[in-house]
Amino acid sequence: PTLYFDHIDMIIFRENLEEFYSGIEHYIDSSRSAAETIGITTRRGSERIIKFAFEYARKHKRKKITLVHKANILKFTSGLFLDVGEEIAKNYPDIQFDNRIVDNMAMQMVMNPYQFDCVVTSNLFGDILSDLASGLVGGLGMAPGANIGDGVAIFEAVHGSAPDIAGMNIANPSALLLAAVMMLDYIGENKKGKIIENALAAIIGKGDCVTKDINKTKFVGTSEFADAVCKELDKE
Template sequence: MHNVTLIKGDGIGPSIMDVAVKIIDASGVKINWEEADAGMAAYDKYGTAIPDQTLISIDKNRVAFKGPLTTPVGKGFRSINVALRQKYDLYANIRPARSWKGAQSKFEDIDIIVIRENTEGLYMGLEHYLTKEKDVAESLAVITRKGSERIVDYAFKYARDNGRKKVTLCHKANILKYTSGLFLDVGREVAARYPEIEFDEKIIDATCMHLVMDPHQFDVIVTTNMFGDILSDLTAGLVGGLGLIPGANIGEDTALFEAVHGSAPDIAGKNLANPAAVIMAGVMMLQYLGERDAANRIQAALEKVVNAGDNVTPDLNPSSRAGTIEMGEAIIAEL
């Protein structure tokens, strides 16, 4: 029996998480789901976006399964995702982008893993105004040797353990000579420990160009926090959008699994939301928990439903009349 903190989230979160939980339960894996609140719904209910009881649950279970959370733009409370990553030192963010036969995209046979440093850089939130008038703002990007070494080492170990051939490190060391320069220097040192894996380094803007011109040259990408956030959205666009992209946040003793798309409040409660991304996040969670057989069966069932295109949400097939619930039922039937 595994104990998992379940955070359903905001907007479409509850509906897609309910489907994902039903599918995981149908696989036969025994999970004790401990439901907890976070995000806008928690803020409205408790006056805080991360209630103490939610943190107590994660402290105890050390594994969390989370739906999308709403973060106010330009004001209000800070991103809950960033806060949770920093509190539990979830330093590695893994976002796989893989082609689906049943999803429309401009490329075929894409299989790229973006591994993003998750706790440093500009997303540390070290920002302030420099004037009383608040007309000059400053943000600090902090890069450390320790943080750089462990994320690049994680990327090479991931490549080695998953039969990957190449790791590309993305940086901006030509301009940001201290922060990006440190990340690149450490990356080169780590790469030397893995001579069996090809190492490549690219400037971030050139990486974006190469991804849309010839994405097949990429295998595993490792980069800093903000660059990784941007690149993982770009790679999602290569395979059909964020509705198909899961995310794992891994620390030394805690892990959080999530869909990386937003809460889409405009379609909440309308049985329209695509649950594929959070189902794949559940697959990654099961792999982390050692339940590989169930993970493989769920992934195979999901792929069969998406590739068939009959019982999928309208974003995957505009002519389909199936919704979130019906898509979930079809996946369970395939199981």
Template sequence: MTQITLIPGDGIGPEITEAVKAIFSAANVPVTWEEENAGQTTFDAKGELLPATLLASLEKNKVALKGPITTPVGKGFKSINVQLRQMYDLYANVRPAKTTPGITSRFENVNLVLFRENTEGLYSGLEIFDERLQIADSISRVTKIGCEKIVRAAFEYADRHGCKKVTVAHKANILKHAGAMLLSVSKEIAKDYPNIQMEDKIIDNMCMQLVMKPEQFDVIVTTNLFGDILSDLCAGLVGGLGVVSGANIGDNMAIFEAVHGSAPDIAGKGLANPTALLRSAIMMLHHIDLKDYAYKIETALDATLAHKEECTGDLGGSASTKEFTQNIIAKL
């Protein structure tokens, strides 16, 4: 049995977490859950956003599944997600986007994975505000080792999964140092993977190409801010944030998460769609080498998504969260 830290989160988090637990139980997945929460709910109950018990659990188990978390707004709190990524050097934010039969989108045959550098760039927290002049400076800190780690992760993924191409998205034409570093590192690392084509695209052209012909891309790698923007764009190509998975992966820890919000307006109403968290849990099973269980659950999920009437309202059906969950379980 593998023990996993489970972070239910806020809003609809506990509902979609229970759905994943029920599906894992029905599929006899050999994992046990150690539940520890974070975010607004924990702050209200305990006065802390990131309890020490959660951090201890993460450091012990090294793998976690996380529901959507709310960071209190307007109170000076740093994003919990950003804190966890920087605290444990979870430098690779990995976001697959794949067309699924039954899920309405404007495109067919999209099958790409985005690797976003997760710990530096404009999210480094290096900000200066001049009160007198009313000038705000945000420093984009990009390091060579940071670029090397994320680019190497992208090429390694492409190599393992038989992908033909890695696309590097950058702004080296304007950002002469911060942008150029990613590009130069990518060209060096590409030499170690002669069977994989490397191309680079300036970020604005990259956005245009993604919304015109997304099927041309396999693996995309980029810096933190650009990756944050592109990852949601890519989700939009295949049905939105409610149906895509996400992972934050470092050398010693991995946190898999639903990337959508906590949707407090529908919490407790049985309307939540657990697909994003379930797909993240499937990614987690691949990560801990329980691939047979991953394929089994993924097949049942895809078979359910193919029938709109068996899905939740956001997917065009009328099923509740629990009914959708039971429809998946029936197909295991």
């Protein structure tokens, strides 16, 4: 598709339990004219997500991890996240490591996304940057996601259920298909996942049998897009 970047291969690892999404906020006066929220960052939580990112990168032969932060302003919370990342990176000499301040990261992702491989960051920044990343390749309809715990994992389309377009045959099924690919990889069926991924990539690469969010001038409906992917799967 000419509107978006081609061949983007970026993974964003987002801590999703702490920081400003911990739910600790309240009004500080009776007139509700001012409010505050508390962002919690722990060493344990930071270690957990950063180690996971490095282990994933090593297992999948990824070459580089970029840690995104705002330690120049949030010196204690984001600073802790950065410190932990620098400590852990020393144990993975086979993987390149660098860090970016979040506002610069947003600019760099738009100007030259190809310089990034794996990105690890905190909750709020990850929420924002993952949506930005989806915009580089066609929008949320292209973005799968996973919530991975110690023993349980949930895979999803980042866009959610999208009830506002239910039954209209316009939704892009790519995010759900790619979430299935992630799930298959997680349970050790990566070869089967690759078959689905290759079939989807082939259809998107042709560009003439995709939903409107990918190609605004020549597009089809959800069912036609899905049928095309299924036919491509039959070739495998």
